[in-house]
Amino acid sequence: MITCIILAIGLVLQELRRANKHWLLWRVLAIVVACVGLACIALPLSYQIRVALKDKHKTTLLTEGFDVDSLDKNAKQVTFDEDIKKAFPHVQLITPKEINKTDQLHIYGYGLTGSDLQQLAGRSIVFHQANTPAGTTNLSYTSRLKTGDVLTVQGSFNNTSKQKVKLVLKALNTGLDSVIVAPKSGSTFTLTTLPKTSGRVVYTLTSDGETQGSLPVEVNPVKTLKVLMLSASPDFESKFLKNWLSGNGYAVASRAAISKDKFTTEFINIPQFPLDRISASTLNKFDVLIGDLSVLSNLSDAESAALKQEVTDNGLGVIVKADSAGGKSSWLQRGFPVDRPSGKEPAPATLLINGAKSLNKLGAGNAYINYQNGTQPLVTGAQNHILANSALSGSGKIVFTTLNNTFSWMLAGNKADYTTLWSALITKAARKSNDLADESSAATLPVTGQPTQLTVLDSKRLSVNINGDNIASIQHLNIPFEWDVLYRPTAVGWQFVHQNGNTNWFYAYPQTDWLAIQAVAKISATKNYEMLNEKTDIVTKQIQETVRINVPKIYFYILLLAACTFLWAETKIS
Known part of the structure; x- marks a missing residue:
């Protein structure tokens, strides 16, 4: 700075001794600007600002279906899935409660289940949705039939391949009905069959020989009338x-x-x-x-x-x-x-x-x-x-x-x-009965190892026993005969619900069944959560810190070049 000040004083004195005084003021100003620009180039100039911590720290949560190429390599990568941890050892395996509350959470892939999203305690997220997977993305059928009723299975299938896909409805490894899905398309399908036996039967839906999932059906005798x-x-x-x-x-x-x-x-x-x-x-x-x-x-x-x-x-x-x-x-x-x-x-x-x-x-x-x-x-x-x-x-x-x-x-x-x-x-x-029958049904797809919400209809005081275990229930606030029961199946197959002397059944699917349906359900749940919690955060007051920002040198080079160019041009003109 002393050197630049001495240089500026010397050049200004020379300008004052100069005989031609026509552009004196502008030349003195240009000399000062040139010296200031030279000094700023040499000095490490910077300034300070206050930034929110959540804008600085980013956590990437990896879920099933994420695209590796879309990830931010500089962000911390975590997951709740043990399979992802095995495939990517550098990813940190954590639980939902271990996520830093001040970090900005970005979710990649199909997203999370409803139970996992509840553990995020309402904090905001940014969801990077994966493409809809190939397979059966939607399914609808009546799981409880009467003797003589037709089983009708309807749904949507997403075919991402370049070949046709044949969907087959099977029972006991025997094809009962089939339909062809065109390549590179997502289309609906309908399959029908007439159950030949009563009782609990498990049908399967396959695509080109690959099992999509099980279709448990309970065929009951016609009510005695x-x-x-x-x-x-x-x-x-x-x-x-x-x-x-x-x-x-x-x-x-x-x-x-x-x-x-x-x-x-x-x-x-x-x-x-x-x-x-x-x-x-x-x-x-x-x-x-x-x-x-x-x-x-x-x-x-x-x-x-x-x-x-x-x-x-x-x-x-x-x-x-x-x-x-x-x-x-x-x-x-x-x-x-x-x-x-x-x-x-x-x-x-x-x-x-x-x-x-x-x-x-x-x-x-x-x-x-x-x-x-x-x-x-x-x-x-x-x-x-x-x-x-x-x-x-x-x-x-x-x-x-x-x-x-x-x-x-x-x-x-x-x-x-x-x-x-x-x-x-x-x-x-037949005349329909007005009496409320004891009945239970699963509100979500019951998958082993995952919590499943059962809705139980009962007009009497409720006592629910699932697979021999007494399970607590919560009465619906507005519907007095409806009760909610949270249960986590441990084994694949039929599960019995015993209540007030009656027994109902539901089926627990293996985690490998209906993967596309599970993925679509996660995508929908995560998108809804993101929309509902878009402007909320668990931290009510943003935590901030002071950050020093260096001033770019390019601005001072431009000042120095402009001042020197003016001095050179004025000398030539004069």
């Missing part, structure tokens, strides 16, 4: 149906006309009572009424009014069998117009029952039902003709069918198709 049968005459159809109902534990009361105002009655698994007149008290004893259209159309006004009130107000189900003598003015046939084309009767064909094909063919006759808005077809035959249709009627349901020779299946020994057909019709029509 009370059925009232009203027939125009004793015929084979009514006889075989009555025998099948009684053989499957149904309570059956049957009345068949043998002449005008004379009937033959039969009671199976139910006490006897008069059936000459149909009253509201009589109908209230049953869950389903199965009757010929001709009989139901010719009921007295009082009987018809009682039937209509029991269906619309109290939920009684009615299965109407169309016959040639049936009147078309009955309220039971509204919405079910029957077409009876003349000509040769169609050849026997397979039926589509609730979306699944029958194993054997059946001659369905010429009659079929024309579709009307507000109805739901249950059984279709050749040329997609509707043979059984259903509709709501107040609180109850009406099922209308033109099938009158299903007994031929039983004569041929085809009990499976007969059971499937009538189970579907009766289940659809």
Whole structure:
């Protein structure tokens, strides 16, 4: 600095002695600027600022699916996953509670599960999401079925390869249904099958031979119901149906006309009572009424009014069998117009029952039902003709069918198709119970070693026992009959939930099942957490420190060059 000051004084004195005084002031200013710039180049000039610590320190949390090339190599790298630690020894293995609260947390990969995110205690994060993985990314199916119900599996599959992928639904290593997914696409799929056995069954979904995951299904017998049968005459159809109902534990009361105002009655698994007149008290004893259209159309006004009130107000189900003598003015046939084309009767064909094909063919006759808005077809035959249709009627349901020779299946020994057909019709029509049943279901995909939240429905005081262990539960704040139970399965397979004398089941998946679904769930949970905690931090007041910043020398080089250029140019001009 002394050297530059002496230099500046000497140069200014020389300018004062100079004869040409025209640009004196500007030349003196340029000399001072040049000397100051020279001094600043030589001196280590700097300044101080206050910075937040979280802007300075960055922690990179690695989760499954992260891209190595996208990482900040200068940031501290940590993980909660032991597999990532084994693959990358330099990464530090920690728990969520060990993350420095003052560090800025960046999460790379698929993200974290809901339970891990809860341990972050609401601190803000920056999520660097990985691409959606290949495989089944979404899945939906009914895990609890009744005998005769069709298992329908729907979902989405992300095919990232350049080849087609074949999805196959299997049971006992046997393919039941399949679908092809185009290359480089994400598309939806639907697979169906009719379970042949009851009980707990585990299906699997494979893609080109590689297992995607398990599909646990519980097939329960159809609930024992009370059925009232009203027939125009004793015929084979009514006889075989009555025998099948009684053989499957149904309570059956049957009345068949043998002449005008004379009937033959039969009671199976139910006490006897008069059936000459149909009253509201009589109908209230049953869950389903199965009757010929001709009989139901010719009921007295009082009987018809009682039937209509029991269906619309109290939920009684009615299965109407169309016959040639049936009147078309009955309220039971509204919405079910029957077409009876003349000509040769169609050849026997397979039926589509609730979306699944029958194993054997059946001659369905010429009659079929024309579709009307507000109805739901249950059984279709050749040329997609509707043979059984259903509709709501107040609180109850009406099922209308033109099938009158299903007994031929039983004569041929085809009990499976007969059971499937009538189970579907009766289940659809049956009166629904208003009593709350004990039931448990998993709110998340139960994976071994990970906490799973179970939702238990129970109208009584709750006592939950899972696999022999008593588990505490929390009652829902707004729904008094709903309880939440947190459980961590330790073994793969079926787990039983025992409550108030009833037993329900759920399935615990291995950690290798449905990897893409697990990844998508983590991505969704982490994105939601990031959005909800975007402007919050566990530290209410930012911790700051003083940092010294060096002034770039380039600015002083420019000052020195500009001043010297002016002095040189002025000398040349003068």
